[in-house]
Amino acid sequence: MNEPEIKIKLSYIVGLKPVVLKELKQLNFQILDEIDESTFVSFSDDLFSKIKHLRSVARAYVVLQSDKYHPAYLSKHKSVLGSLIGIVVEGDKKAFKSFRINCAGSDSSEVRSIAKYVQETYELEEREEADLKIHIIKPEDIWEIGIQITPRPLSVRDYKVVNMSGAMDxxxxxxxxxxxxxxxxxxxxxxxxxxxxxxxxxxxxxxxxxxxxxxxxxxxxxxxxxxxxxxxxxxxxxxxxxxxxxxxxxxxxxxxxxxxxxxxxxxxxxxxxxxxxxxxxxxxxxxxxxxxxxxxxxxxxxxxxxxxxxxxxxxxxxxxxxxxxxxxxxxxxxxxxxxxxx
Ligand SMILES: C[S@@+](CC[C@H](N)C(=O)[O-])C[C@H]1O[C@@H](n2cnc3c(N)ncnc32)[C@H](O)[C@@H]1O
Structure with missing residues (x-):
């Protein structure tokens, strides 16, 4: 069986999809798939920095999807998750000091062994409020592992020195x-x-x-x-x-x-x-x-x-x-x- 390809998953405010698709088209992104309020685009190293500058997207993740990527499988094949962590952390090591795994049954021995691997391999501390946000989920009928590519959502802008109550997203x-x-x-x-x-x-x-x-x-x-x-x-x-x-x-x-x-x-x-x-x-x-x-x-x-x-x-x-x-x-x-x- 072919190995699943790495994709970028983009999520945004419900209703903004036409704006997101227009921005992606203007920047020549190749759209692979759309589900609800997420759009998937193909991953490549040179697109990675462009993604961080998208203005209509709230959050971006590198993801892999496969029927077999349930926690039990991943606990025995930790390098699958490792390959995604490498993409995100590489080039911006200082930005990531802590991690969190969002997964049902996060206290199970499988998820704990994955957490131990992340902690030891990447020298990151496990925290509730974390820089590296990992998810292992089954949103529809397929397992998805993913990592948010930036510590803060893309919708958080550097120019916001002060957040006025009632300010616009x-x-x-x-x-x-x-x-x-x-x-x-x-x-x-x-x-x-x-x-x-x-x-x-x-x-x-x-x-x-x-x-x-x-x-x-x-x-x-x-x-x-x-x-x-x-x-x-x-x-x-x-x-x-x-x-x-x-x-x-x-x-x-x-x-x-x-x-x-x-x-x-x-x-x-x-x-x-x-x-x-x-x-x-x-x-x-x-x-x-x-x-x-x-x-x-x-x-x-x-x-x-x-x-x-x-x-x-x-x-x-x-x-x-x-x-x-x-x-x-x-x-x-x-x-x-x-x-x-x-
Ligand atoms: C919803 S807020 C705008 C928020 C803004 N888009 C942001 O991101 O910070 C509406 C603004 O209208 C201003 N405002 C209310 N009544 C006004 C009036 N009669 N004349 C001028 N500005 C007024 C308020 O002071 C407030 O800053």
């Missing part, structure tokens, strides 16, 4: 921007900029964008933003302003407007969300260039959709996502893409 920010046609745009406005995730993702993905502007009415958020923007090396390119949408600030017209709309607890108790969204839509109607794109992200999509319906903007596409909050509840926000009606 960077893979969602990348996705919102991916609908803005930024390759054809020279100006980008981020209304309700918060800690500037959207602005930084746009600035990093489009180094030639002429005009990147963001505004927010919260001083604390603006100062967190400046720290993130500095860390991202974009302080000279991003123009950040303190402004309230109700004052209709004038920064000119834009080819693209992107916004992570305030909702729920993130908007002050006395503020009327409907009034805020109406003001926002009226503002965008005036500030968007004729053939520009407006892309919004919100959990309050029914409200924004009803307002957009009565506006000069038309919805041309939307994407429903599914997220788990820290409180283990589900959020079903949407990315909504709009253009001005002719």
């Amino acid at each position: 960077p893979t969602i920010a990348y996705s919102v921007n991916s609908f803005c046609n930024l390759d054809q745009a020279s100006s980008y406005l981020n209304v309700f900029s918060g800690s500037s995730t959207l602005l930084i993702e746009a600035g990093q993905s489009f180094p030639n964008m002429d005009k990147l502007v963001g505004f927010d009415n919260n001083k604390k958020h603006l100062s967190l933003s400046v720290q993130n923007i500095k860390k991202a090396g974009l302080i000279k390119r991003i123009e950040l302003r303190e402004a309230d949408i109700f004052d209709k600030p004038d920064f000119g017209k834009f080819d693209a407007i992107a916004s992570d709309l305030p909702f729920g607890m993130l908007i002050s108790k006395n503020e009327d969300l409907e009034k805020l969204y109406k003001t926002f839509v009226e503002y965008c109607e005036k500030k968007l260039e004729l053939r520009g794109r407006l892309v919004v992200y919100t959990s309050e999509h029914e409200l924004i959709e009803s307002i957009l319906l009565k506006s000069h903007l038309k919805i041309i596409q939307s994407l429903q996502l599914k997220l788990i909050t820290n409180a283990n509840a589900y959020l079903r926000p949407k990315i909504i893409v709009c253009e001005l009606k002719n």
Whole structure:
């Protein structure tokens, strides 16, 4: 029987698959298979560093799949797992000091003997919060062994010096921007900029964008933003302003407007969300260039959709996502893409 080939498994936020597939296509990845919210691409040494820079993907793993890779088999053929560990640890030994094995029956003698092998061969300490994350699972009808290729998820960005409560997941920010046609745009406005995730993702993905502007009415958020923007090396390119949408600030017209709309607890108790969204839509109607794109992200999509319906903007596409909050509840926000009606 042929030995199974090493693959890269990519996982991402539920609903982002079209964005992930587009990014993979742009970077010439060869897609092998797709299941639920995971996509498999072929493995090669030169693709490995490219994978670490994917912007729409939350986590990447090197994996092997075979009917025979159950813990009992692996405990007798430890080098199978060793070959995967070698790929991940090689070249970045300092990043990995600890390991964890995620496997049903992790106290069994088989799994314990695998853990002992990893500990002794790679001089790693077994820990709950570990750098090297190993899984031995049977998600469907085949066993899978895999290792996350980076200690932190790919969605954790180096520029996040501070994590503002309510800040956007960077893979969602990348996705919102991916609908803005930024390759054809020279100006980008981020209304309700918060800690500037959207602005930084746009600035990093489009180094030639002429005009990147963001505004927010919260001083604390603006100062967190400046720290993130500095860390991202974009302080000279991003123009950040303190402004309230109700004052209709004038920064000119834009080819693209992107916004992570305030909702729920993130908007002050006395503020009327409907009034805020109406003001926002009226503002965008005036500030968007004729053939520009407006892309919004919100959990309050029914409200924004009803307002957009009565506006000069038309919805041309939307994407429903599914997220788990820290409180283990589900959020079903949407990315909504709009253009001005002719
Ligand atoms: C959902 S957060 C944006 C988070 C941002 N995308 C990030 O990743 O950090 C919404 C932002 O809208 C701002 N905001 C709320 N009401 C506003 C108003 N009337 N004018 C301007 N900004 C406002 C809040 O201060 C908050 O930073």
